[in-house]
Amino acid sequence: MSRRDPLLVAVEGVDGAGKTTLIRGLETVLRPLRGTRPARVCVEIFRAIAEPDDTVLHQTVIPGPVRRLAHLIELSAQLRYRTGPDGRPDLLFDRWVQSSEVHCGPYGEQHRPWLEHMEALLPRPNPLLWLRVPPALAYERMVARGDRRTRVLTPAALRAHLVEQADGYEKTMARADNVIELDGTQSREKLLDQAAAAIESVAARAGGVSQAGGAVRTGGAVTTPNVLQGPWDVPHGP
Ligand SMILES: Nc1ncnc2c1ncn2[C@@H]1O[C@H](COP(=O)(O)OP(=O)(O)OP(=O)(O)O)[C@@H](O)[C@H]1O
Ligand SMILES: [Mg+2]
Numbered sequence: 001m002s003r004r005d006p007l008l009v010a011v012e013g014v015d016g017a018g019k020t021t022l023i024r025g026l027e028t029v030l031r032p033l034r035g036t037r038p039a040r041v042c043v044e045i046f047r048a049i050a051e052p053d054d055t056v057l058h059q060t061v062i063p064g065p066v067r068r069l070a071h072l073i074e075l076s077a078q079l080r081y082r083t084g085p086d087g088r089p090d091l092l093f094d095r096w097v098q099s100s101e102v103h104c105g106p107y108g109e110q111h112r113p114w115l116e117h118m119e120a121l122l123p124r125p126n127p128l129l130w131l132r133v134p135p136a137l138a139y140e141r142m143v144a145r146g147d148r149r150t151r152v153l154t155p156a157a158l159r160a161h162l163v164e165q166a167d168g169y170e171k172t173m174a175r176a177d178n179v180i181e182l183d184g185t186q187s188r189e190k191l192l193d194q195a196a197a198a199i200e201s202v203a204a205r206a207g208g209v210s211q212a213g214g215a216v217r218t219g220g221a222v223t224t225p226n227v228l229q230g231p232w233d234v235p236h237g238p
Helices: 019-029 040-049 064-081 096-102 112-121 137-143 155-175 190-206
Strands: 008-012 091-094 128-132 179-183
Touching: 008 019, 019 091, 019 128, 019 190, 040 064, 064 091, 064 096, 064 112, 096 155, 128 155, 128 190, 137 155, 179 190
Parallel strands: 008 091, 008 128, 128 179
Antiparallel strands: none
16 A cells, blocks of 8 residues: 555444455455454443343443443544554554444433543544445345344344434434445445545555545545544543
């Protein structure tokens, strides 16, 4: 890849959209991209403490604001403590803050200023790849994969949940920066090609290769490309 600055790339989309599959492909194709961060580790912890068997989803037990706070802290921690040979690695995230919003709901009034402040401290991925699939296809893929949620929820409930999720992503991605939308109904190969090309294009700009003024089309605005940079010296919160 023809660039110097580290990249922060994230893949978003509904459950079963194909995020992890795409990321595995990208890791192979974009070798200089060092280090995938998993979908949030705190979810594994929530599962361990709140999903004793196949009848419960932790989302129904642990309050949304608590889960969202945990996600923010985890993203911050992963960014801060992740270091590569040169101390500034490329990172490829399986989900970003948009998932927290869609899956956990609003922050709640009481702690909202704190949480918004924490979120504002996170750098913005560029590109933020949005794997967009119809909820019905996501459902089929979850069934084919034998996902646990297909056992906990009835088919109707899971379908309704995915429709709601898809709607949530439509709204949150419209507000996000640096979004590159990918038609997730395509084959794995085509998606991988498109995603890799999108990342290469951003990387070329971030590396100083001037293209069309170096700006990236975004969900609602035009921003300069984001490379991994602070603010890591955290100012006092509200
Ligand atoms: N482009 C594709 N075409 C057909 N099937 C796909 C495609 N991408 C992924 N799949 C299949 O769909 C299923 C879900 O994919 P994957 O696990 O990557 O989704 P995910 O978005 O990471 O899901 P989750 O949100 O639950 O982590 C898997 O069985 C995978 O093999
Ligand atoms: Mg996944």
